Structure formats: structure tokens, C-alpha cells
Amino acid sequence: MKSTITLFAALLLAPLATLHAADAPAKKPNIIVILTDDHGWADLGANGVDQHIRTPNVDQLARDGVRFSRGYVTAPQCTPSRAGLITGRYQNRFGVEQNFDPMRSDVVTLPERLKSSGYVTGISGKWHLDSGGPKKDGEKVFDPNLAPHRQGFDEYFTGGMQDYSASHALDGTPFPDAPREISKKGCRVVLQTEWALQFLKRRAAGTGKEKPFFLYLAYMAPHTPLEFPKPWIEQVPADLPRERRSALALIAAIDDGVGRVRQQLKETGQAENTLIFFLGDNGAPLGRKGDGSLNLPLLGQKGMVSEGGIRVPFLAAWPGRIPGGQVFEHPVISLDIAATSVALAGQPNAPELDGVNLLPHLTGGKKEPPHETLYWRWVDQASIQEYPYKLIQLGRDKTLLFDITRPEGEHHTRELSAQHPEIAKRLRAKLETWQATLTRPGPPGRLQRLGHFTGAEILPNN
Structure with missing residues (x-):
């Protein structure tokens, strides 16, 4: 069982909570984290690197908020990077060094922290943190105690391609026997977007709109296997390499999903009270294992702690709170998402978190860089x-x-x-x-x- 704050400890922390609450708005904001998979730094239109990339909705997100020109993740590989993001701690502190290293079930996650402040939490897409250790007989081993619904998520639709463990159907119908294993045909990006939209609709209906929400939309793209979804593949030059065409089509599908999520927020009146982070989980793999995404002009790739492996597309937007059109030059890291979210939820400063609350740095309250090291x-x-x-x-x-x-x-x-x-x-x-x-x-x-x-x-x- 994960540790909880006792009444005595809560009383001791109350003055700290009061001080920390100065960073929190009167109404707790909704928080959305959109994570892409093996998405290279070059493949964001706003970064101005490649002529073929088309991300108008994500670029608009950058114009409406801030583009971090030096945004980093904690590892050049999926599992450790995601463990750092979802806990706000360097994952090496609790034994996650690489893929298939199991995350300890007692480590407190960001959704667990936010639930204690009244948030409804949801995840759509790739989880990748329920490993039970190395593969056995070529098959992945899963630890049920690390499933999303046991790590702080109230609602979930987790998987990669067409197979998912879900609390709700794509039409929003709750499963009484959740988690239910379901299979759906279609582009993985579209499926993950559709479930996220239904999550948002539930938050705007009835009593759901009384609570703030946290949505983790973790697209498994442009990660392999290659996929050529319509209509986006039809917009990609036919003379490009096959891998590049797959990456461009999948990233365009992600971009469409970002646009649909933002439109849903506008239609339900949630846009002005929703902070959105957008980032990749690590750099793109290159060579024979590549997914077609690019890291240029950075050197290196996934599996390297050089810039090409750990520096990623990274944005944040919150209309009315974060001034738009910013390019933030100081280094930031995925750990900062948890620290920022916890502060906005009005919680006391958690010294075990390794990140920094970015909001004062983005709104003019602090001029110094968020990180020294x-x-x-x-x-x-x-x-x-x-x-x-x-x-x-x-x-x-x-x-x-x-x-x-x-x-x-x-x-x-x-x-x-x-x-x-x-x-x-x-x-x-x-x-x-x-x-x-x-x-x-x-x-x-x-x-x-x-x-x-x-x-x-x-x-x-x-």
C-alpha cells in the first residue's frame, strides 16, 4: 500500500501548503499531457527544420503558448522516460534504467497526487510501465499491480495498436466489468484520439464538470510498426522513403488529434482553464530500426544521451495564463510537468520531486533559469x-x-x-x-x- 499523509503530517504541512498555494489559481486547472512516441526534434513545424513536416495544430499550440527550444526527457528510451514523466522523479531513483525494468508499485505517480486534490484522471494510449521484468519465452511479462487503474487512473484505454485494456468503450459507455480487453480496427492514433474526446465529453457533462481533470494522451506514434493512415498519407509526397512517409502521416494524424482535442475544449467551455503540455518521449531511432522521424540538426538518436536522443519537441499552452508566442531558451525537462501540476493543484511542495514549477518562469515571476544542473x-x-x-x-x-x-x-x-x-x-x-x-x-x-x-x-x- 502506498504511503498516505496522516492527519498529524497534514497539520505540519498546512503552512507549506498555504505558501505553495500562492502559485495555484483560484480554480484548479485541468491538465492535459500529450506524449508522442519516438518523435524526433525535427518533426515539429514550429522548429523550422524540415520542409515536409505539416503540424498546423501543434504549431498553433506553440503560438498560443510557449515552445521550449531546449526541452528534455529523462532517458533516450520509452519505459524509463515515461517513468520519469509520470512520477516527476528521476526514474533511476527507483530502479527503472531501461525497457522491461519494473517500476515499483509503491512509487507515487502524478495521477495519484492529483486524485488527492479532487482530480478525475484518465489515460488513452501507450502506458508501457506495467512490466513484470524481462521477457520469458519471448513473451512480455506484466505486473497487474502496475496497471493504470492501480496507479492512479480512474478511466483508461491503454494499448498500442488495436488491442486495449479499457474502462469505457470508444462511444463513452462504461464497462461494468472493467478492465475489459477489447480490440478495435482502425488507425491507432485515431482510436486513441476518439477515446480521449469521449473522456473530455464526460468531464463536461452533469456533475463531471464540477471536478478538474487530468488527461494523459500518450500516442504510440510515430513509433513502429509503420502505418499509412488515410487521409494523411495522401498528403505526403510519394517519392519520399517508405519510413519517412509513415512518420509524416502518423504525425499528421497526431496533429489532427491535437486540433480535435482543443476544439472539444472550446466547445465545452474548458479551454481557458486547461493547461496543455505536448512533448515526445525520446528522440527518433535511425537506421534499420528507424520509424522515419528525424532528429536533425541534433546528433544521435534514441538509445543515446546525446541531444538527438533526449532533446524533444516540447510545448505548453494555457490561454489567459501563459503569454503566447514565447520561445523559452533555458533548458527544461519532463520532470517539470509533475512539479508544475502539483503546484497548480494547490498541494504543498513535494521535496522528492526532481522537477521545477515552470509557471513563474513562463509568466514573468522568475527571470532566472529553472535548472542549474x-x-x-x-x-x-x-x-x-x-x-x-x-x-x-x-x-x-x-x-x-x-x-x-x-x-x-x-x-x-x-x-x-x-x-x-x-x-x-x-x-x-x-x-x-x-x-x-x-x-x-x-x-x-x-x-x-x-x-x-x-x-x-x-x-x-x-
């Missing part, structure tokens, strides 16, 4: 960033220092350890201190992905 550790790599410097540790010994002011800054010809040994030494010491606090303390494992780093020219190929 950001950290990563994933399998055979680790990294620390104190902008503009970033130190990458490969395996147990090799370290690289870069100035990441320029997007291609991690190229091996720009490695700075020899020029700035004192900076490299200081960052290495801070990274070692942080890694010593993790559930598996110490440096990353033996380097397995040398080819990734030479292929991206982050290391010389010699």
Missing part, C-alpha cells in the same frame, strides 16, 4: 548538463565535454576536455555524486553502443 544515466551512458556545457560519460571511463550552444555541438571535432579540463573535472565529480544516490549507485555499465557514437560522429571513427 540536469542529469541522465541510461544503461552504458551518463551525462550532466550545466548549460552551455554538457559532459557525456561512455561506459565507466570515457568522458566527453561539449558546448551545446549550437545544435551540432556534440561533434567530435568540438570536444573540449583538453581546452577546459577544470570544467570537465568539476562536472565529472558532480555526476559521480549524483549517480551515487541512485538505486543502483555508481557509473553506467560497460559501453555497448560505440558504433552509435562513431556513426553520429560524436566519437571519431578510428
Whole structure:
């Protein structure tokens, strides 16, 4: 059983809650987190990188709010990145290092925190946090205690392609025997959008509109398998590579879903009291395992703590609260979503959360950067960033220092350890201190992905 705040503890925390509530609006806002899957930094129209990407609705979201030019996630892979996002803590603190590492069931999630403040919570799409450990006989192992309805979600429609575990049907009908396993034909993105829209409709009907809501819309796209949904595929140039055509069509379907969600909020009068975050879970995979998405001009890909693996499309919008048209240049990270949400729910500051409440930084209340230092550790790599410097540790010994002011800054010809040994030494010491606090303390494992780093020219190929 997860720990709860006792009456005595609540009384002790009451003064802190009062202070923290200064950041919270009089009416608790609705919160929507839209997460894409293996979606590269280049594939957002507002980033201005690729001529073929078309994301008018997501670009409008950026114009209505803020585009984080240096938005990061906590890992270059699905499960650990999602664990960090949904808990607001570096996932390495509770033993999630890579895919199939089980998340501890006693770790408090963001929906659980928000439920304690009266929120109705829902998830549509990819969960990916119910692993029971490594595969057995080639099959995934699931832990029922990590299912969404046992991790804080009141309503749910979780799956990837056509098979889902659901509390409600796509037409909004509740299942009395939930969770019910259902299969639906159609584009995965459209299915996940349709269920999310029904969730929003329920929140605007009857007594549902009296409570704030949290919706986690986690699209499993443009992640493989490739898919070519109509009508979006018909809008993609036919001469592009097959993988690229799939990615562009799926991202266009996501963009359409974002537009439909925002229109639904407007029609039900919820738009002005809804904060929306939009981000990817990690960079795009490249090469033979690629999904067609692009990370350019960043170097590297999924499975690397270079910019191409952990820097993602990242936006936030809240009409009337966050001034529109902003481009926020300071680094932010997915951990900040939980910290911001908890503050807006009027809860006391939770010191175990690793993120920062971004709202004061976006509304002019604070001018300084939200973060001095950001950290990563994933399998055979680790990294620390104190902008503009970033130190990458490969395996147990090799370290690289870069100035990441320029997007291609991690190229091996720009490695700075020899020029700035004192900076490299200081960052290495801070990274070692942080890694010593993790559930598996110490440096990353033996380097397995040398080819990734030479292929991206982050290391010389010699």
C-alpha cells in the first residue's frame, strides 16, 4: 500500500501548503499531457527544420503558448522516460534504467497526487510501465499491480495498436466489468484520439464538470510498426522513403488529434482553464530500426544521451495564463510537468520531486533559469548538463565535454576536455555524486553502443 499523509503530517504541512498555494489559481486547472512516441526534434513545424513536416495544430499550440527550444526527457528510451514523466522523479531513483525494468508499485505517480486534490484522471494510449521484468519465452511479462487503474487512473484505454485494456468503450459507455480487453480496427492514433474526446465529453457533462481533470494522451506514434493512415498519407509526397512517409502521416494524424482535442475544449467551455503540455518521449531511432522521424540538426538518436536522443519537441499552452508566442531558451525537462501540476493543484511542495514549477518562469515571476544542473544515466551512458556545457560519460571511463550552444555541438571535432579540463573535472565529480544516490549507485555499465557514437560522429571513427 502506498504511503498516505496522516492527519498529524497534514497539520505540519498546512503552512507549506498555504505558501505553495500562492502559485495555484483560484480554480484548479485541468491538465492535459500529450506524449508522442519516438518523435524526433525535427518533426515539429514550429522548429523550422524540415520542409515536409505539416503540424498546423501543434504549431498553433506553440503560438498560443510557449515552445521550449531546449526541452528534455529523462532517458533516450520509452519505459524509463515515461517513468520519469509520470512520477516527476528521476526514474533511476527507483530502479527503472531501461525497457522491461519494473517500476515499483509503491512509487507515487502524478495521477495519484492529483486524485488527492479532487482530480478525475484518465489515460488513452501507450502506458508501457506495467512490466513484470524481462521477457520469458519471448513473451512480455506484466505486473497487474502496475496497471493504470492501480496507479492512479480512474478511466483508461491503454494499448498500442488495436488491442486495449479499457474502462469505457470508444462511444463513452462504461464497462461494468472493467478492465475489459477489447480490440478495435482502425488507425491507432485515431482510436486513441476518439477515446480521449469521449473522456473530455464526460468531464463536461452533469456533475463531471464540477471536478478538474487530468488527461494523459500518450500516442504510440510515430513509433513502429509503420502505418499509412488515410487521409494523411495522401498528403505526403510519394517519392519520399517508405519510413519517412509513415512518420509524416502518423504525425499528421497526431496533429489532427491535437486540433480535435482543443476544439472539444472550446466547445465545452474548458479551454481557458486547461493547461496543455505536448512533448515526445525520446528522440527518433535511425537506421534499420528507424520509424522515419528525424532528429536533425541534433546528433544521435534514441538509445543515446546525446541531444538527438533526449532533446524533444516540447510545448505548453494555457490561454489567459501563459503569454503566447514565447520561445523559452533555458533548458527544461519532463520532470517539470509533475512539479508544475502539483503546484497548480494547490498541494504543498513535494521535496522528492526532481522537477521545477515552470509557471513563474513562463509568466514573468522568475527571470532566472529553472535548472542549474540536469542529469541522465541510461544503461552504458551518463551525462550532466550545466548549460552551455554538457559532459557525456561512455561506459565507466570515457568522458566527453561539449558546448551545446549550437545544435551540432556534440561533434567530435568540438570536444573540449583538453581546452577546459577544470570544467570537465568539476562536472565529472558532480555526476559521480549524483549517480551515487541512485538505486543502483555508481557509473553506467560497460559501453555497448560505440558504433552509435562513431556513426553520429560524436566519437571519431578510428
